[in-house]
Amino acid sequence: MTDQPTAVLCTPIDIERRAVLDLLPKHEFTDHEIGGTVYRETEYEGPQGVWRLVLAMAGRGNERAAASVEHAIATWRPQILVLCGIAGGLRDARVGDVVAATKVYGYESGQDTDAGLLPRPESLSTSFPLHQRAQLIAEDRSWADGLEGAPRVFHRPIASGSKVITGNASASAAHIARHSGDAQAVDTESYGAMAAAERRPAVEAFVVRGISDLLGDKTKEADKRRQPIAARNAAAFALTLIGRSKPKQADIRPLSGGVSKTYIGALGNGATANIAAMGDNAHGHITIDNRK
Numbered sequence: 502m503t504d505q506p507t508a509v510l511c512t513p514i515d516i517e518r519r520a521v522l523d524l525l526p527k528h529e530f531t532d533h534e535i536g537g538t539v540y541r542e543t544e545y546e547g548p549q550g551v552w553r554l555v556l557a558m559a560g561r562g563n564e565r566a567a568a569s570v571e572h573a574i575a576t577w578r579p580q581i582l583v584l585c586g587i588a589g590g591l592r593d594a595r596v597g598d599v600v601a602a603t604k605v606y607g608y609e610s611g612q613d614t615d616a617g618l619l620p621r622p623e624s625l626s627t628s629f630p631l632h633q634r635a636q637l638i639a640e641d642r643s644w645a646d647g648l649e650g651a652p653r654v655f656h657r658p659i660a661s662g663s664k665v666i667t668g669n670a671s672a673s674a675a676h677i678a679r680h681s682g683d684a685q686a687v688d689t690e691s692y693g694a695m696a697a698a699e700r701r702p703a704v705e706a707f708v709v710r711g712i713s714d715l716l717g718d719k720t721k722e723a724d725k726r727r728q729p730i731a732a733r734n735a736a737a738f739a740l741t742l743i744g745r746s747k748p749k750q751a752d753i754r755p756l757s758g759g760v761s762k763t764y765i766g767a768l769g770n771g772a773t774a775n776i777a778a779m780g781d782n783a784h785g786h787i788t789i790d791n792r793k
Contacts, residue, residue, distance in 0.1 A: 506748030508545070508552045508581040509573045510739060511559040513566060513690045517586035520732035521556060524740055530556075535576050538569070547744025552581075554743065559584065563607075563661060563693030570697035574704055580749055581631070581705050584694040585739040587731040588659065588686035588710035589666060589719065591677065595712065596727050597652045599738050601635040602627050602659045602708040606681040607692040609662040620680045624658070625695040628705035632656065635707070635742055644741040645734075652711075652734045657685035659708060661692035669717040686710050709742065711735030 512518040528543040538557070545554035555577050559569040570582065588600065607623040638644050639654035660681045666673045677684060691708045698706030711731030714723065 504578075505553045506550070506750065507555060507577050507579040508583070508743045508746070509555045509557055509577055509579040510743070511557045511566070511570060511573065511582065511584045511694060512736075513559045513561055513584075513586050516728050517732045517736070518556065518558060520729065520736040521585065521740070523733065524736055536572065538572055538576075540573070540576070545740070545743065547741075547746070549745060549747040552743060552748055553577075555579070559690055559694060562663060562689055563691075563696075565693070566690035567693035567697040570694045570706075571700075574698065574701050579704055581628075581743060581746055582694075582698055582707070583631075583739045583743065584691060584706075584708045585735050586688070586690070586710060587713040587728055587735065588688040590686055590712035590715045591660070591684055592657075594655065594685055594715065595653070596714065597650050597730050597734055598712045599652050599654045599734050600659060600686045600708075600710045600712070601632065601639065601654055601656050601738065601742075602686075602691065602710065603632060603656055604658045605691040605695045605708060606658055606660045606677075606684055607662070607696075608660045608677050608681045608684075608687075609664075620676065622680050623692075625692065625699055627695065627707045631705050631707040631742060631746070634745055635709075635738075638738065638741050638745060644738055648734055648737055649730055654738065655685045658683055659691050659710060660684035660687045661689065662687070663689060665689065666716050667719045669715075671716075674716055686712060687716070705746075707742065709735050709739040711738075 530541040530543045533540045541556040543554050545552045557569060557573045559566040604624050604626045610623045611618050611620040636656060645652055660677045664673050666687055688710060695706060698704055711734040713728045713731035
């Protein structure tokens, strides 16, 4: 892939992906199948510049999310990666609120002994620069223009595990309250995504979740009404976060043995690249191989 500034937006399930696409109605997408994974690529222009925006399906669960994020980072070498979607609300959350995660707890970690489970929650921090931008976005409120209601933004942790929790009195809910009590939401993908991104320090990784239920009120009928609202709110915030981040252009690298600098690149159908060398004793060559 080229060195064009890239942002990857990962969505675990279809309803979250549709929410992103609905907010990009005039964009033309190019589909790529790479290593068995399908990506959708478009240009996304924000106040800070133009991004190559790549949409990726992360899949349900932390394991699938980790594998998807690892593949996306290796394939596209993004500057930014955001996991975006819906989550269950904790504490004082309301349906439609957005959580811009400060960190993610892997709340299920621990040691299982004869005396019972000894919890050892792990945590991974999200990108600090992206979190600062998220705070500024939340303050000006323009990101929520056109959205239903008045979604609040919480800058708090998210708890992530393998279970879908559907009860406030459940063992998992009690476990989170006891050992990850400052978490504002719970999901099943964020920890895997952040664990994969942590191995690539050049990538700024972040998690944005919209609250679709409050655990105890989760039903199929309620999901039909609430999940599209939560997914759209999260997508709107995530796209604003990407748009207000500044793309970093590819570095201009010095030529070996000299002080000149060069950047060679071409992008798109019919694109051309010009190559030149100037100065005393300048020389060079280019080889073009048209074989498939």
